[in-house]
Amino acid sequence: MYTVKTYTTSNQLAWDYFIRKAKNSTFLFERGFMDYHKHRFQDNSLMIFKNTQVVAVLPANKLDNTIFSHQGLTYGGLVYSEKLKMEQVLDLYKSILKYLSEKGIDKVVIKELPYIYQKFPNDDFKYIAFILKAKLLKRDALSVIDYSSTFKIASNRKEGLKKAEENQLVLKEENDFQGFWNLILEPNLLKKYKTAPVHSLEEIQHLKHKFPKNIRQFNVYKHDEIVAGTTIFETEHVAHCQYISANTEKNKLGSLDFLHYKLITDVFKHKAYYDFGISNENSGRQLNKGLLFWKEGFGARTVTQDVYEIETSQVNLIDEVLI
Structure with missing residues (x-):
């Protein structure tokens, strides 16, 4: 149903056009932002097509036999259209994991996009991470003011x-x-x-x-x-x-x-939100007490951001989801 391709510079216009209308994207995913530090990372971003139409992209870099989304960005994850429903998103992940497995990639590490940045409810990834028996590598605590x-x-x-x-x-x-x-x-x-x-x-x-x-x-x-x-x-x-x-x-x-x-x-x-960012140290396992106290003094409260590791070999678990 879907065709997965590795991003090349010839796809820049199509990539940016898609990012600007996707339901869970920000300007950090545009190539003009991502490519400022391209000399530091081996870009391995993916584009997913249905026929000739782009339906999703994955901002990513490669290190050894692992794909990261993304080590140079504040957040990452699969970006897709608001038109896609859960069954289609499951198919997207299945296509991506199979593609990466065939390329010799063992693991995918995704730094999720916190919900405050998303245009619509979008906890698809949290559920899929659970289904794929993903390993929680890190959980950061953002201090956020909710204006509502x-x-x-x-x-x-x-x-x-x-x-x-x-x-x-x-x-x-x-x-x-x-x-x-x-x-x-x-x-x-x-x-x-x-x-x-x-x-x-x-x-x-x-x-x-x-x-x-x-x-x-x-x-x-x-x-x-x-x-x-x-x-x-x-x-x-x-x-x-x-x-x-x-x-x-x-x-x-x-x-x-x-x-x-x-x-x-x-x-x-x-x-809608004012995000002070994290107060974490030591890979999220400790909090800077003074910094947290200062941020919460403005009325900020905690929103978490998770980093998950998925083994591409677990892809077949997706076939057991829909009954």
Whole structure:
């Protein structure tokens, strides 16, 4: 019923066209985003056709005999049309797993797309993972504000807001990431974790050029000095904090409290969700208590994101589902 093919650059237009109308996709799955780090990963994305029509795609990379969806993205998984029902989705997974097995792939690791990013109810994968006896590798805890529910901003976060007002802090949206990257983000990550941002300055500027409406930078200034900032990846329903950082005076100035209060209550109040991201460490098995406390002070609560490992040899279990 379905034909599975490995993605090639000749399919870029068809891929992007499909991503923009699929029911469970974001701009991160467009090739303009995925390909910025193609030198770091061996792309092994898949396109699934019914006759000549694309009905699903799988953003993916290959490492040894395992397919990952996707090691370079915040989330992954099979992307498909809202027209497809459960029986068809089962057939899609069957076709994909058979194709990969024939290619010598033993395992597929999928970092699921959290439900807050999806346009329609879509827990198909959770059920299929259960049927295929998938192994749960990781479960992260996202701190998310749901605008459809009543949430309360804690008094200690409002105290930070008062400090910001006393220090005459100013919030600005900017197209240039240089000040935040060079003066705040990179020095903080190097000092605290001895690491660098996932995106270099050149990469984030490139992505901003590609997706000007989706990637936004908000900085906080005291007079003319940058003291804090956050990089937002904006999708249809969600404002996601990709990076959050401030200088050493953040508690004295209330800079981060001011920054996110303004974004939550004003800039992104029309969204369905405000996603602070994870507070996990050690592959999801521990939580940064202080970071979690700070996020929950804005009214955020936990949404989980799972990573599953599926053995392609289990594909025949799909034949036993429908009775």
